[in-house]
Amino acid sequence: MLAIEATDLRKTYARSLLGRGGHEALRGLALAVPRGSAFGLIGLNGAGKTTFIKILLGVVRPTAGTVRVLGGSPDDVAVRRRIGYLPERLQLPPHLSGRAFLASVARLKGLGSAEAEVGRQLGRVGLAGDAARRIGGYSKGMRQRLGLAAALLGAPELLVLDEPTDGVDPLGRAEVRHVLAEERARGATLFLNSHLLSETERVCDRFGILAAGRLVRQGTLTELCGSGTRWRVRFAPGCDAAALARLGFFAGDEAGAFFCEADDAAALDARLQRARETGALLVELQPALRDLEQVLAEAVEAA
Secondary structure, three states: OEEEEEEEEEEEEOOOOOOOOOEEEEEEEEEEEEOOOEEEEEOOOOOOHHHHHHHHOOOOOOOEEEEEEOOEOOOOHHHHOOEEEEOOOOOOOOOOEHHHHHHHHHHHOOOOOOHHHHHHHHHHOOOHHHOOOEHHHOOHHHHHHHHHHHHHOOOOOEEEEEOOOOOOOHHHHHHHHHHHHHHHHOOOEEEEEOOOHHHHHHHOOEEEEEEOOEEEEEEOHHHHHEEEEEEEEEEOOOOOHHHHHHOOOEEOOOOOOEEEEOOOHHHHHHHHHHHHHOOOOEEEEEEEEOOHHHHHHHHHHHO
């Protein structure tokens, strides 16, 4: 089953009286996100990511095409109640405490008496000790954590997260990743939009590259960034690097790994067998991946 399904989705903003607009933000976007997956939508500024998120949430209506969210329409209030949303430009009332703000969000979500739920989510994002403080005194990272807690209220089936770790320190990012892993474990679908590609790689199992309003590439990290013939190999300390070099293994990264080329599984196995004959002990083998940033640049240029 699909959490998100878009078919030939188009959105054109009409030109205003001041001469603004007239921009085609989405140009026939087609996308399918399975339930329970973690999907990362990446692209440059102006690619159409924010427009697509607004359509998912029923804030903007498409010019043409169709979109289904959790099997229903984004305009359906019952569907929207099953979605948790963290916006990129988070606006929070500075006069309220973190706890009071979450309580108000819980009421809007129809959760009724949700004191225990509010406390639980504050604890999950590391704000239990600051729950009584006014939001006006929160740092940017703390406000981002509070926004995530608001999105988590009520165990939504779909989490739409726009730059979820923006302004969060490295330790906080690890904590956010842990929370998102817990959400996936309970069956929630994650849909992330982020410029922090390294963070997106750590959270998501599928990716889509949006360029000029079109989804130009999508797939797993291996499908997008792997060559299919290049492998990263790590041997136990003490291996004969010179002998391995003669066999076609060349040093590659700071972790002491080697890289090799093999057209298929049989060729790879034969190359590794020759390495073992030199006394090398294999401890790690995985496809060699390019940086997602490099793949994004290539996809945008080709589009």
